[in-house]
Amino acid sequence: MNIIDQLRIGIGHDTHCFGLGSFLMIGGVRIEYSRCLLGHSDADVLLHAISDALLGAAGLGDIGEMFADTDPANRNIDSAKILKSICEKIYAENWMIVNLDTIIFAEKPKISPYKEQIKNRIAEITGIDSFRVNVKAKTGEKVGIIGREEAISAECAALICKKKLLYISGIFVTALYFR
Numbered sequence: 214m215n216i217i218d219q220l221r222i223g224i225g226h227d228t229h230c231f232g233l234g235s236f237l238m239i240g241g242v243r244i245e246y247s248r249c250l251l252g253h254s255d256a257d258v259l260l261h262a263i264s265d266a267l268l269g270a271a272g273l274g275d276i277g278e279m280f281a282d283t284d285p286a287n288r289n290i291d292s293a294k295i296l297k298s299i300c301e302k303i304y305a306e307n308w309m310i311v312n313l314d315t316i317i318f319a320e321k322p323k324i325s326p327y328k329e330q331i332k333n334r335i336a337e338i339t340g341i342d343s344f345r346v347n348v349k350a351k352t353g354e355k356v357g358i359i360g361r362e363e364a365i366s367a368e369c370a371a372l373i374c375k376k377k378l379l380y381i382s383g384i385f386v387t388a389l390y391f392r
């Protein structure tokens with residue numbers, strides 16, 4: 214297999230609207246707030262974006278195909294479980310996560326105090342080192358559904374590589390070193 218076939222990139226995007234409630238789940242972290250996000254699962258907008266980015270990178274479709282919102286078994290499901298099972302699936306196909314770059318779009322609540330906690334939680338769920346995860350937060354500048362505080366969105370870019378690539382480059386580096 215050509216070396217360029219050993220690397221894949223994927224993107225994920227998700228949006229959930231606000232509803233009545235007292236906390237949000239973002240990146241697997243519980244954030245106390247005067248409202249919640251509505252959804253069939255726990256509405257963790259960031260974990261859904263990461264899940265879709267990884268599935269896209271591995272060419273495995275999308276989160277809706279794997280965890281249909283029409284299936285009662287998925288009602289109120291913990292999105293960390295969804296992401297974990299997607300990771301198991303891609304790791305079983307010998308993919309490794311190189312890095313995840315994420316953005317949370319929220320006017321309120323303020324996400325920056327939670328960024329480090331979210332980053333560490335994503336690393337824990339996916340089983341990768343936290344330096345491979347980046348979390349950014351943006352507001353909606355008071356316009357659009359984010360700025361009007363109607364919803365929160367999230368995006369993720371994921372790069373994955375076949376374990377074999379690391380093996381091949383390891384041999385290459387070793388050969389260079391000892392030549």
Ligand SMILES: [Zn+2]
Pocket residue numbers: 227228229252256257258261
């Ligand atoms: Zn979602």
